[in-house]
Amino acid sequence: MTRLRSSLESLTCSSWLVYATRADTEAARRVKNLILDIKKDRIDATRQVPVLQLVVDRIRVRLGDTAYAPFAGDPILVPVPGSGLTKPNTVWPARRICEELIRLGFGHDVAQVLTRVVAVRKSAGSIERPALREHVASLAVQKRFMPPSRLVIVDDVVTSGTTMMACAIVLADAFPGVPLTGFALARVQSEGNPGEVLQPANESIVSAGRRCNRVGG
Numbered sequence: 001m002t003r004l005r006s007s008l009e010s011l012t013c014s015s016w017l018v019y020a021t022r023a024d025t026e027a028a029r030r031v032k033n034l035i036l037d038i039k040k041d042r043i044d045a046t047r048q049v050p051v052l053q054l055v056v057d058r059i060r061v062r063l064g065d066t067a068y069a070p071f072a073g074d075p076i077l078v079p080v081p082g083s084g085l086t087k088p089n090t091v092w093p094a095r096r097i098c099e100e101l102i103r104l105g106f107g108h109d110v111a112q113v114l115t116r117v118v119a120v121r122k123s124a125g126s127i128e129r130p131a132l133r134e135h136v137a138s139l140a141v142q143k144r145f146m147p148p149s150r151l152v153i154v155d156d157v158v159t160s161g162t163t164m165m166a167c168a169i170v171l172a173d174a175f176p177g178v179p180l181t182g183f184a185l186a187r188v189q190s191e192g193n194p195g196e197v198l199q200p201a202n203e204s205i206v207s208a209g210r211r212c213n214r215v216g217g
Contacts, residue, residue, distance in 0.1 A: 011153075011161070011168045011205045013182035013214070014070035016059050018194035019157055031197045035186055038156055041091045055185075056100045062198060070183050070202075071106040075150035077183075080167055081116040081139070083130075093156040097185055107152060113142050113174075114167055131210040135166030141174040150179045158184035161205030162212040168205075187214065 019035050020028040037051040044051050060067050079094035098110040118138040120130040130138075153167050164182045171180060182205065203214045 008165075008169055008172050008180075009206065011165055011180065011182050012202060013158055013161060013164060013184060013187075013205050014200070014202050015158060015184045015187040016063070016067070016198065016200050017186035018189050018197050018199050019186035020189045020193050022191065023193060025193045027197050028193045031186065035157060038096070038185070039091070039093050041093070041096055050096070050100075052096055052100055053103075056097075056104065059198065060104055063200065066200070068106060070181065071101070071152060073150045074108040075152045075181075076109055076111045076148040077101060077107045077152050077154050078111050078114055078167070078171065080153060080155040080163060081114050083122045084116065084119045086115040094154050097156055098154050101154070111144060111148075111151075113144055114170065115140050115142060129160075129162070129211065132162050132166055132169075132207060132212060133210075135163055136169050139166060139170045141170055143174060147175050147178055150181075151175065153180065153182045155182070155184045157186050157188060158182070158205075158214065159188040160212050161203075161214050165205050165207065165212045 017031055019031055023029045023032045034051060034055055038055065042051050043049065044054055047054065077098040079092060079098045082092065095110070095112065101107055102110055116138055117140045120134055120138050151171060153164055155164055158164055168180050168182065187201065203216045205212050205214055
């Protein structure tokens with residue numbers, strides 16, 4: 001397995017929604033269902049547009065200009081690959097989120113430069129989730145542009161932050177000196193129900209041995 005050497009000690013990650021894995025209130029269950037719809041890129045039956053588009057549009061209205069704060073400086077958005085090998089013509093939730101963010105002016109462009117070259121176990125539902133080192137070894141960067149001024153790593157849901165930190169480590173190695181931050185549409189709350197499901201937050205993802213932890217927020 002590849003070495004894990006990086007000067008990257010932490011990564012700032014912003015998120016908009018709280019995703020309660022054990023939701024038992026109506027609002028929390030609604031967000032949980034929305035996340036599942038987004039992962040499958042489902043179409044809203046009534047409006048005949050992607051559920052993701054409706055969600056991002058509503059969040060933009062609710063948050064106003066503050067929604068743009070994590071995307072200051074017109075960054076390039078980099079979608080987090082799935083756990084399997086990157087294949088064409090498959091649903092890629094992080095990529096779809098990037099596309100909807102760009103549509104509303106959140107960033108300059110999408111760069112599909114991170115690929116999964118070795119499949120890893122899915123984090124969701126796994127008893128033994130992939131370690132940080134395992135994620136780093138499974139990722140590769142395809143340099144398709146000149147060094148950008150800033151990169152934002154985008155995912156649908158952030159749990160521990162291990163996958164996002166692995167992406168940041170690989171990108172930092174490929175683009176030394178380029179500022180990196182993360183963004184997830186939702187962050188996981190494993191216990192209880194959130195008071196509000198729309199709760200923008202900034203957290204730090206830090207290494208905690210085999211995996212990572214989210215702190216702050």
